[in-house]
Amino acid sequence: MADKKLGAYICKGCGIAERLDTDELAKIAKSDGKVTVAKQHDFLCNSEGVKMIQADIDAGEVTHVLIAACSRRAKTDAFRFEKVAIARANLREGVIWIRPDTEDAKETTQEMAEDYIRMGCAEVKFMTLPNASGEQGRVDHVLIVGGGFTGLTAALEVAKAGYLATIVEKTSALGGTAAQLYKRTPNHSPFAAPQDNGIADLIQQIESNDKITVHLNATVTKTEGAPGRFNAEISPDGGTKTFGSIIQASGFTPYDATQLPEFAYGKTPDVVDQLGLEALAKQANGGTIKRPSDGKEVKNVVFIQCAGQRSEKEGHLSYCSGHCCMTSVKQAMYFKDANPNIDAMVIYTELRMPGAGGEDFYRNGQNKGITFTKGMVSEVVSDSGKVSVKFKDLILNEEVDLESDLVVLATGMIPNSGVDIEVPVTEEEEKEEEKTVINIVPADSVLNLDYRQGPDLPQLVNGFTDSHFICFPYETRRTGIYAAGPVRRPMDMAQATEDATGAALKAIQALENASLGQAAHPRSGDLSFPIFRKEGCTQCKRCTVECPFGAINEDEAGYPQFNEARCRRCGTCMGACPVRVISFENYSVETVGQAIKAVDMPDEFDEKPRILVLACENDAYPALDMAGMTRREYSAFVRIIPVRCLGSVNTIWISDALNSGYDGIILMGCQKGDDYQCHFVKGSEMAHYRMSKIGDTLQQLQLETERVQTYEIAITDMHRVPKIINDMAETIEKIGMNPFKF
Amino acid sequence: MxxxxxxxxxxxxxxxxxxxxxxxxxxxxxxxxxxxxxxxxxxxxxxxxxxxxxxxxxxxxxxxxxxxxxxxxxxxxxxxxxxxxxxxxxxxxxxxxxxxxxxxxxxxxKNQQTKKFAQKFWDNLSKKGRVNELKLGLSLYFMNGFMEGVKMSLKMQKVGLGMLKTKRMSPFEMLGGHGCKDSKGLQAILNKAREIEEAKISKFQG
The missing domain is CATH 1.10.1060.10 (Alpha-helical ferredoxin)
Structure with missing residues (x-):
């Protein structure tokens, strides 16, 4: 620590100097913060101010810089200095903008600013400058698992960007399900007619591209490593190759319509599913489609939407597969385009025509004379060569029995996600699982990952791979592996194109990041990575189990093996570690812990409580900043510390804070659960879980449980955060001060 | 059901x-x-x-x-x-x-009131190409029988007299009334239109 030279730079601009005594702040930085340099500037973020700091850095005066000015989210470009550790004290959004400019408030506001200086000095003192791990290597090669429409599109996009792509396809031909289509739904204006599926052209482009390698009849039998150095074994004869990143485009399996005996599927060839109709349309090739049973030209056809979908019945899919309404309109057009006198009726409960052209396509279907009937089909009866559809017309409220030449069932998509790694493992539960979930495709692993947490991508609901649907689509919970297409969520070809393109760009970004040793988003560019003190580790495995990204493996002795390139730097491992041996160079149990302790704790009888807020830097901290920007006042007794993710909150911080006299603690993280907004997927959930057990600690200390509260905060909650803080201040007024002040 | x-x-x-x-x-x-x-x-x-x-x-x-x-x-x-x-x-x-x-x-x-009125309006209009408001009004009053018509006429007496006084209505309209310039030409047009429509409809009369 001898070579650490701390410098505090206090900005007087933006009204800070008018509201705060900056001379006093500088004095405190020297006396309490132990800085060697404490300077003030009228306008710290302008070129002169920045030059002043840079000059000190260049002269070797400072190695650790505290910038006491605006929020750490503001002026990040101005305050980016190379080769020094930097901390920020938020005097603008965090102090003067949330406090009233009155004589009464002056004292507490000044105290607030002084504490932020102390906290910032303490934090930066315990930081070191992160260096890249040295693990990185550069491999400009993307592995694409699945040679369907999504995989092919992704491969082309990767190649177009100048990178290599390898496609591994399980079957003997490229094109997947899309190749089975007679035509596809249109993807451009005027969205009036089905158009060529484009697969032949796509395959031709793939085959003539020397950046793309294709393995047919092949699977990935082992994947190990991390972004930038994935080793994938391609069987049977592709050998083991190294890839920078992976796109999983394993697509979907059509729902097995034989599970719908009520719709006579399998009892008569005249009831087909949508892919069945595509085959008939291919046969007819633009002519009138003939029915399978007797080869008679179809005069009328009925499409049944949501067959075995959007239904809670056993064996049905509970979700909407997204494309089937569009597909039925397209298929009805096959009939109408061949002969407008054919009656084509679509029976639906809710018609969903997504995308820019969806509604136009629907309208064009109506113009072509397709009849849309809002109804519920109860049964399809096949009797002596005749098929009749029994349904209830929901507009006219009557039961109808309609004879039809051909019936098409719009059945759903089941994702090919591989093995569900989160299925409970005990035998009893396994049996129960089998009984209730019969739609899961009995799956072989797709990726065969050699990861501690399991061989495939984690799934969220209904077997679709977990991808961050709000902020980072395609991004899965395995860094450097991207899911695209219907394996991620049900979709049509237009959406799959977007998915494939997005995933290709993400995969390229991941391998580039890996080559520099820096994190993928949301902490893009972060060079820090978890380091652990092996002597202290008890091999409890909590970090390896709780890491939301499966980044940590275990070595033979049971010690964690951090794969830096897989790590997203959320710090959930650091929060989990009961012996606190995991840390980052610039973010550790120490940096935050010292900041917590650095606060000047007033006496119990001062009537100045102290509230600690640990706020997630992704959503809660910006919400607090915005509360400042919109000048919403909150209590001056609060001290806010941003954390990378609520998952990184180690319970030691809570007990230390209570022991050192804080009267209340608020944790602000993102929404958890199936509709999570947590940027690290599981971080907020882990934190909530850990905090649900904090009651014991409080009871041991004989403190009221209201003193620690955990909230889910969205980035838009700027009106809510001041209220939460003020409510806590009121609660403390009611229950009294923490007796552990010293 | x-x-x-x-x-x-x-x-x-x-x-x-x-x-x-x-x-x-x-x-x-x-x-x-x-x-x-x-x-x-x-x-x-x-x-x-x-x-x-x-x-x-x-x-x-x-x-x-x-x-x-x-x-x-x-x-x-x-x-x-x-x-x-x-x-x-x-x-x-x-x-x-x-x-x-x-x-x-x-x-x-049958006996749909709007339909009845529509027919009266059409008959009135198509005869001379102009609506005879006096005749149309009276035929409307007497649409549901003679006694009803008398009752209605008495009820509307004041309005009618007022209109006469301000020359909004002429009693001489009862005697034929005014029409368009070429009512023969009008009839020819209407006959031709009827012919076209009937030809169209007959296709669906099986």
């Missing part, structure tokens, strides 16, 4: 007939069944079948029920439905088109 309708229903024959013969009838297939028209109609609760339902019935091939319905005769041309239809269907016009077509085929309900 009504009995299951016969298998001939839900074919598109009637929809095609409506498209060919009803004014603005080719819009019917474009209805997306949102129900905004039915919800917007000020007389909605009094309709046997609101417009949305009529459109569905047409698609379901319910020819007799649609053409025999009193619903479209309830339309007062307030144009609320047209203004609000998200698919921009000219619903008011379709209602009048349906009513007109039903009447032409003789399928509209």
């Amino acid at each position: 009504s009995n299951p309708v016969t298998v001939e229903k839900y074919r598109n024959n009637f929809l095609r007939e409506v498209e060919a013969n009803v004014e603005e009838g080719d819009w019917v297939k474009r209805c997306m069944q949102c129900g905004v028209c039915s919800g917007s109609c000020p007389l909605g609760p009094h309709w046997e079948h609101p417009p949305q339902e009529l459109f569905m019935m047409i698609r379901a091939g319910k020819r007799d029920e649609v053409l025999g319905s009193s619903s479209m005769w309830m339309c007062t041309s307030c144009y609320n439905c047209i203004a609000r239809c998200p698919r921009e269907l000219p619903i008011t016009h379709i209602m009048h088109g349906l009513a007109h077509y039903a009447k032409r085929l003789g399928l509209s309900p």
Whole structure:
């Protein structure tokens, strides 16, 4: 620590100097913060101010810089200095903008600013400058698992960007399900007619591209490593190759319509599913489609939407597969385009025509004379060569029995996600699982990952791979592996194109990041990575189990093996570690812990409580900043510390804070659960879980449980955060001060 | 629950007939069944079948029920439905088109008041090419019998005298009344139009 030279730079601009005594702040930085340099500037973020700091850095005066000015989210470009550790004290959004400019408030506001200086000095003192791990290597090669429409599109996009792509396809031909289509739904204006599926052209482009390698009849039998150095074994004869990143485009399996005996599927060839109709349309090739049973030209056809979908019945899919309404309109057009006198009726409960052209396509279907009937089909009866559809017309409220030449069932998509790694493992539960979930495709692993947490991508609901649907689509919970297409969520070809393109760009970004040793988003560019003190580790495995990204493996002795390139730097491992041996160079149990302790704790009888807020830097901290920007006042007794993710909150911080006299603690993280907004997927959930057990600690200390509260905060909650803080201040007024002040 | 309708229903024959013969009838297939028209109609609760339902019935091939319905005769041309239809269907016009077509085929309900008035208006107008308001008014008063007519006339006495006084109405209109310049030409036009329409309709009369 001898070579650490701390410098505090206090900005007087933006009204800070008018509201705060900056001379006093500088004095405190020297006396309490132990800085060697404490300077003030009228306008710290302008070129002169920045030059002043840079000059000190260049002269070797400072190695650790505290910038006491605006929020750490503001002026990040101005305050980016190379080769020094930097901390920020938020005097603008965090102090003067949330406090009233009155004589009464002056004292507490000044105290607030002084504490932020102390906290910032303490934090930066315990930081070191992160260096890249040295693990990185550069491999400009993307592995694409699945040679369907999504995989092919992704491969082309990767190649177009100048990178290599390898496609591994399980079957003997490229094109997947899309190749089975007679035509596809249109993807451009005027969205009036089905158009060529484009697969032949796509395959031709793939085959003539020397950046793309294709393995047919092949699977990935082992994947190990991390972004930038994935080793994938391609069987049977592709050998083991190294890839920078992976796109999983394993697509979907059509729902097995034989599970719908009520719709006579399998009892008569005249009831087909949508892919069945595509085959008939291919046969007819633009002519009138003939029915399978007797080869008679179809005069009328009925499409049944949501067959075995959007239904809670056993064996049905509970979700909407997204494309089937569009597909039925397209298929009805096959009939109408061949002969407008054919009656084509679509029976639906809710018609969903997504995308820019969806509604136009629907309208064009109506113009072509397709009849849309809002109804519920109860049964399809096949009797002596005749098929009749029994349904209830929901507009006219009557039961109808309609004879039809051909019936098409719009059945759903089941994702090919591989093995569900989160299925409970005990035998009893396994049996129960089998009984209730019969739609899961009995799956072989797709990726065969050699990861501690399991061989495939984690799934969220209904077997679709977990991808961050709000902020980072395609991004899965395995860094450097991207899911695209219907394996991620049900979709049509237009959406799959977007998915494939997005995933290709993400995969390229991941391998580039890996080559520099820096994190993928949301902490893009972060060079820090978890380091652990092996002597202290008890091999409890909590970090390896709780890491939301499966980044940590275990070595033979049971010690964690951090794969830096897989790590997203959320710090959930650091929060989990009961012996606190995991840390980052610039973010550790120490940096935050010292900041917590650095606060000047007033006496119990001062009537100045102290509230600690640990706020997630992704959503809660910006919400607090915005509360400042919109000048919403909150209590001056609060001290806010941003954390990378609520998952990184180690319970030691809570007990230390209570022991050192804080009267209340608020944790602000993102929404958890199936509709999570947590940027690290599981971080907020882990934190909530850990905090649900904090009651014991409080009871041991004989403190009221209201003193620690955990909230889910969205980035838009700027009106809510001041209220939460003020409510806590009121609660403390009611229950009294923490007796552990010293 | 009504009995299951016969298998001939839900074919598109009637929809095609409506498209060919009803004014603005080719819009019917474009209805997306949102129900905004039915919800917007000020007389909605009094309709046997609101417009949305009529459109569905047409698609379901319910020819007799649609053409025999009193619903479209309830339309007062307030144009609320047209203004609000998200698919921009000219619903008011379709209602009048349906009513007109039903009447032409003789399928509209007997003793429908609006229908009766419409016939009187047409007879009055088509004779000379101008509406004879005095005759139209009186024929309306006496539409439901002689005694009713007398009662109504007495009730409206004051209005009538006022109109006479301010020269808004001439008693001499009773004697023939005024007409357009070439009423023979008008008759020729109307006859030709009737001929064309009947030829069209006969295609669907089996």
